[in-house]
Amino acid sequence: MLSPLLFSVLAPLAGSLVLAAGTPNVLIYTATTGFRHDSIPTAVQALQAQAERANVNFTHTEDGTRFNDEELATYDGVVFLSTTGDVLNKRQLAAFQSWLNKGGNFVGIHAATACLMETDFYVREIGAVFDYHPEFQMATIDVIGPSHPSTDHLPKAWNVHDEIYNFQSDPRKLGAVVILSADMSSYVDFPQDPIQGTPHPTAWIQERGAGVEEGGTAGRSFYTSLGHANETWQSDDFINHILGGISWVLDSTTTRAFNASGLVGAMYVEPTPDSDSEKEASPTGEGMGQAVATEDGPEGYVLLL
Structure with a gap:
């Protein structure tokens, strides 16, 4: 059965969203100390524009000091969007590890595999480390x-104009399930390096994020290597690919948005008969909790407007 969150992602109009017990808080992190993609602002804007439809409170930051126990405790999910280099210090990494141990859910997009490449728990959580890519070109991605x-809406053979990443290891060795693979006959890559395994992984999921320490509560992890160009972030197919990944990790029920016993995330709101009847009687959504998108705001709890 689909969760309320997944229903909300698939709902065509904001007015028809089915609210979950809580509105999840998701932190989008885009700090870079290496190569910086000029598509980052476009990507952030594209996600924030979908906040209400996806029933998610998005907060965007490039401030690593936000990675502390107190602030991370308010988030159900963290998205590393084309982050590169060592973007967190030791104290911030410790807080991030602690948050993952408490059931936090993780999403990595594009260059996030070229980030924190020497940090073992991060590499395990994201699934693999970037190796190289051939030139930007058309390629066929197989579902x-x-x-x-994140893939159910896509054609079985999806033609994209993007960078096709190669990786230094096979994410399947960490238990990841590959959901998109690159058709290596559809683009030019010399030499074609099989080190990441076959079929060539392009996007994958982990039901239990491998970056969690023993004894911790593992949330979910989703990674897609696509997302290089501004034009990519203007594609409905791609945006729905990302939103589907975000909805899936949040649907882990390991955080407070959907689990009153969760240790991190947005405050759980117990559904009541009155609130349910109000929701059904109000086609405009008046009186309902509404998702918001912010830049560097606290947004620790469900905002009722």
Whole structure:
């Protein structure tokens, strides 16, 4: 059965959203100390524009000091969007590890595999480390593996104009399930390096993020290597690929948005008969909790407007 969050992602109009017990808080992190993608502002804007439809409170930051126990405790998910280099110090990494141990959910997009490449728990959580890519070109991406909200809307052979990443290891060795693979005959890459395994992984999921320490509560992890160019972030297919990944990790029920016993995340709101009837009686959504998108705001709890 689909969760309320997944229903909200698939709802065509904001007025028809089905609210979950809480509205999840998601931190989008875009700090870079290496190569910086000029598509980052476009990507952030594209995600924030979908906040209400996706029923998510998005907060965007490039400030690593936000990675502390107190602030991270308010987030159900963290998205590393084309982050590169060592973007967190030791204290911030310790807080991030602690948050993952408490059930936090992780999403990595594009260059996030070229980030914190010497940090073992991060590499395990994201699944692999970037190796190289051929030139930006057209390629065919195959939808494989189980049905998944990030790929169910895509054609079985999806033609994209993007960078096709190669990786230094096979994410399947950490238990990841590959859901998109690159058709290596559809683009030019010399030499074609099989080190990441076959079929060539392009996007994958972890039901239990491998970056969690023993004894911790593992949330979910989703990674896609696509997302290089501004034009990519203007594609409905791609945006729905990302939103599907975000909805899937948040649907882990390891955080407070959907689990009153969760240790991190937005405050759980117990549904009541009155609130349910109000929701059904109000086609405009008046009186309902509404998702918001902010830049560097606190947004620790569900905002009722």
